[in-house]
Amino acid sequence: MKRIGFLSFGHWSPTRGSEVKTAADVLTQSIDLAVAAEELGLDGAYFRVHHFAQQLASPFPLLAAVGARTSRIEIGTGVIDMRYENPFYMVEDAGAADLISGGRLQLGISRGSPEQVIDGWKHFGYRPDAGESPADMARRHTQVFLDLLQGEGFAEPNPRPMFPNPPGLLRLEPHSEGLRERIWWGAGSNATAEWAARLGMNLQSSTLKDDETGEPFHVQQAQQIRAYRAAWEAAGHARSPRVSVSRSIFPLVSDMDRRYFGHGGKESDQVGIIDQTRSIFGRGYADEPDRLVAQLAGDEAIAEADTLLLTVPNMLGVDYNAHVIETVLREVAPALGWR
Known part of the structure; x- marks a missing residue:
């Protein structure tokens, strides 16, 4: 059995053929798709975060709105770029969204990917410390965020407060118990997956990672997952971790499916250079x-993961994406033992 969710990059564009013309469209349709996915029996609704782009950016208003409109489905991100985040304010936002959803938040974070602008985090008021890289800064923000989620008091109370204080040092509010165990790290390498394991974060591995061995993407990703689990066990954490992978999966059952995705072109891995690092991009599946089913049965990383995120073409609209989700749940998942 696997948990299955969708992952939306939240694009909008006023171009011909787009069902998502504006930022308002993508926000309201993201909520509607989460509601539809829950009704279909999907387990999760996840959203990508990009700044300075016509895509979803500030995630917490959306996560809170989805939480208020749904009752069962997990609600998450994949991922928030921690170079841009104030961990103190983020703890308050995350706590509020988690409480609104009744403890269903699954928050994916990472050091970030190449962005639309040069060093965009500078415009948000952040600078790496002396000797730090931007990735180091993201990991520092993350460690502060994780510490604050523990809910321990750290701030000296005002002796003459506006409102009465509880005794002792004060923590950030609202605090959501258990959220610390529902933080995921989007790892692009084996080393960062092992780092995430040591810190007790769940693992999100997408369709891109450092090309560390030259082997097929799904083989390298499965190796990353196994390295992560070994590091988790060595760290001695009491609970079992969760691991997700994301894939583009399109069963072709209608003329519309074949028109959109039946022309091929993504049946093999791709290799490129990102930030001066050789990276490998996983294939898509459409057939x-x-x-x-036969192709997916050979994907080693999907077999290793407990959670699969289906990347959806959100600009094709809620109805079509609900159709894709329903077809995967009906035609693919049972045959592979995911359901």
């Missing part, structure tokens, strides 16, 4: 359901 008739029986052939799709």
